[in-house]
Amino acid sequence: MADHAHKLEILRGLIKFKSNTQKIWGVLILLTIVTAVEVILGIYKPDALMAPFLGMKILNWIFIILTIVKAYYITWDFMHMRDETKSLRRMVVWTAVFLICYLIFILLLEGGYVFDVYKEGFVKTDF
Amino acid sequence: MDNTVVSTGTEGKTWGGGNKPLKASYGKMMMWFFIVSDALTFSGFLAAYGFSRFKFIDSWPIADEVFTHVPFFHGNYPMIYVAFMTFVLIMSSVTMVLAVDAGHEMKKAKVTFYMFLTIIGGLIFVGSQAWEWATFIKGDYGAIQTKGGNILQFGEYVEKDGEQIFKRVALRDFAVIDDHKERVQDERKSGLWFTSEGTLPTYTVGEVLNGLEANKNVLVRTQIINEEGHKTVLSRKESLRQIEENGIMVVEGANLHVNEYGTPLFADFFFFITGFHGFHVFSGVVINIIIFFNVIIGTYERRKNYEMVEKVGLYWHFVDLVWVFVFTFFYLV
The missing domain is CATH 1.20.120.80 (Cytochrome c oxidase, subunit III, four-helix bundle)
Known part of the structure; x- marks a missing residue:
C-alpha cells in the first residue's frame, strides 16, 4: 500500500487541491452545485429551454449532460478511477459506455416506432 | 525444480505473469467488473x-x-x-x-x-x-379509469396572479356520497369460499358522477399531453360524457395494476x-x-x-x- 498517490487536480488542472481530503470536499461542492442547478431548472422550467432539439426538449438534454458530468466526477474522484491505470479504466468505461449507448439507441428507436404505429396505424387506443 | 516451469518467452513482459499489469488487486478488479455488469443491468431497466x-x-x-x-x-x-x-x-x-x-x-x-x-x-x-x-x-387526488384503461383526473380552473390555472381537485372534495350503497367487498366468508376481492375504493363511479354533475366548475383532464406540455382538459359537456360512458373504476393511489397518475x-x-x-x-x-x-x-x-x-x-x-x-x-x- 505504499503507492496511493492521488492526482489532485480536476477540470483539466483548472483547480488544484493540496490534499486528497480537500479534493473530496471540492468535488462535493461541484456535485452539489450541479444538483442544485438541475432542481432549479426542473422546478422553473424556463420557456426558452422547452424548444425541441434532436427529438427532445433542450432542457432534457441539459439534464442528461449534467447527469453525465456528475457520473464522471463520482467515478473519477470518489471511485478513484483517475488514479487507476489507463487499461483498467478503458476496460470498465469503454465497455459500459459502448453497450449502454447501443442498448439505448435500439430501444428508444423501437419505442418511437411503436408510438407511430399506435398513432397512425390501426391500433385503436381511444375507446 | 526450476525445470517444471516451461519458458514461454514472455518473462519480464507486462502480461508475462508474476506482476500486476493493472496495478490493482484481484479483489478490487473483480469489484470493478461486478460494477460493470450491475451497471448494465440497471441500464437495461432504465432503457x-x-x-x-x-x-x-x-x-x-x-x-x-x-x-x-x-x-x-x-x-x-x-x-x-x-x-x-x-x-x-x-x-x-x-x-x-x-x-x-x-x-x-x-x-x-x-x-x-x-x-x-x-x-x-x-x-x-x-x-x-x-x-x-x-x-x-x-x-393523492384519485381518478377514474376508463374501459380502455386510460386515466381521467379532475380539477378546476382557478385564478392565480391574473392567470387561469388548472388546479387538481380530489375525489373526496366533490364526490356525493350515496348512503344507500349496496356494494360491499367480496370476502371468502361472504359468498363462495374460494372467491374474494381486494379493498374497494372509497367511492363508486356513480358517486363521482353525481359529484361531477353537482359541481359545475369541475372538469376532467385526460392523459394526453398537448402542445404546451400540459395534460388536455376536456369541456364540461365532454367531461360528463366521458365519465358516464367510459368510466368503470375509481382508482386511488398506485399499485402494479392501476395508477391514478397515468399509465400503470x-x-x-x-x-x-x-x-x-x-x-x-x-x-x-x-x-x-x-x-x-x-x-x-x-x-x-x-x-x-x-x-x-x-x-x-x-x-x-x-x-x-x-x-x-x-x-x-x-x-x-
Missing part, C-alpha cells in the same frame, strides 16, 4: 423505461405532478424531497471516500467515524425511499427500478455495517491495510452513481 415512455410519449405522467410531497409539510413542493434524498446519498458517498482516505493513512478512529456516518446516510436514504413509496401507493406502466417501472436500487442501498448498508464492525475489532489494523473498506466503498459509490441516473430519468426528464 426499458425509456422504451415504454417513447411508446406512450404523448400520455406519460409528468413527474413533477406525481412527486410533490415533503414529510411534515403540507402543500405542493415538486422535487424538493428527491433533491434532499440525492444530497443525502452524495453526502454519504463523501463520508465513504473520507473513510477510504483515512484507511490509507491507517487511522482507525477516523475510519470508524466516517463509516458510521456513511451507514446513517444510507439508512436515511432507505427510510426516505420507503416514505416516497408509501406516499405514491396511498395516492409508470408505477410498475417506478416500483421495479427504485425498488431494485433501494435493495442495492439496503445491501450496501448491511455490508457497510459488517465492515464497520471489522474496523472496530481491528481486523484491518492487523492485516495492515484497509483495502476492504475501499472495495466496499466502490460498491457504495456505484449505488450513488445509479441514483444520479434514476433521479434524472424518473424525476427530471
